[in-house]
Amino acid sequence: MNNQRLKILLLGGTGAMGIHLSKILNNQGEDVYVTTRRERKGVGITYIQGNAHETAFLSDILRKYHFDVLIDFMIYNTSEFADRVDLLLSSVGQYIFLSSSRVYADSETPITENSPRLLDVYKDEEYLKTDEYALSKARQEDILHRSGKNNWTVIRPYITYSEIRLQLGVLEKELWLYRALNGRTIVFFKGHRRKKYYAYIWV
Numbered sequence: 558m559n560n561q562r563l564k565i566l567l568l569g570g571t572g573a574m575g576i577h578l579s580k581i582l583n584n585q586g587e588d589v590y591v592t593t594r595r596e597r598k599g600v601g602i603t604y605i606q607g608n609a610h611e612t613a614f615l616s617d618i619l620r621k622y623h624f625d626v627l628i629d630f631m632i633y634n635t636s637e638f639a640d641r642v643d644l645l646l647s648s649v650g651q652y653i654f655l656s657s658s659r660v661y662a663d664s665e666t667p668i669t670e671n672s673p674r675l676l677d678v679y680k681d682e683e684y685l686k687t688d689e690y691a692l693s694k695a696r697q698e699d700i701l702h703r704s705g706k707n708n709w710t711v712i713r714p715y716i717t718y719s720e721i722r723l724q725l726g727v728l729e730k731e732l733w734l735y736r737a738l739n740g741r742t743i744v745f746f747k748g749h750r751r752k753k754y755y756a757y758i759w760v
Contacts, residue, residue, distance in 0.1 A: 564588045568609045569630035573717050619648035628653045634688050635696045646706045658715040659691040
């Protein structure tokens with residue numbers, strides 16, 4: 558049985574999911590590294606300060622540390638991801654891409670891996686010209702499929718939350734929770750991914 562510790566890098570790993578995953582991996586005995594734009598310290602976790610959107614910074618740490626696994630929480634536009642996908646896949650043993658369940662189209666039945674994606678079935682040309690989150694994640698999945706490599710995994714979380722993040726639809730807690738606690742109304746959207754919006758007032 559191989560008991561070798563894995564060297565794991567989390568890009569953008571200081572958010573709602575990454576901050577807990579890094580601790581779990583560390584507690585399991587792995588060597589955990591996390592990129593961060595501000596100085597951080599943690600027991601058993603190595604924080605590398607810098608901007609992971611900068612290719613020079615990313616290239617330097619990938620060359621220096623030789624990671625077994627890279628877990629990518631970053632949010633890219635499609636062209637940015639296309640420019641760095643070869644670097645990501647060629648520099649690590651396994652690349653884990655955090656996509657989103659928002660890539661899927663509306664469905665009356667339970668969503669599966671084979672359910673249609675919004676990018677593939679939606680007909681609004683004006684919307685499809687954008688790089689909105691649901692579309693960009695789907696396009697980046699396609700880039701991985703076309704990469705010619707197979708050392709990648711796509712994960713599509715649904716609703717993510719923690720003690721530092723609690724969303725209501727697309728509204729962050731700093732907006733909706735504050736208003737709710739103070740007895741104020743909240744404008745909430747039905748079908749917020751689409752061009753047409755329907756406003757509801759939630760009290």
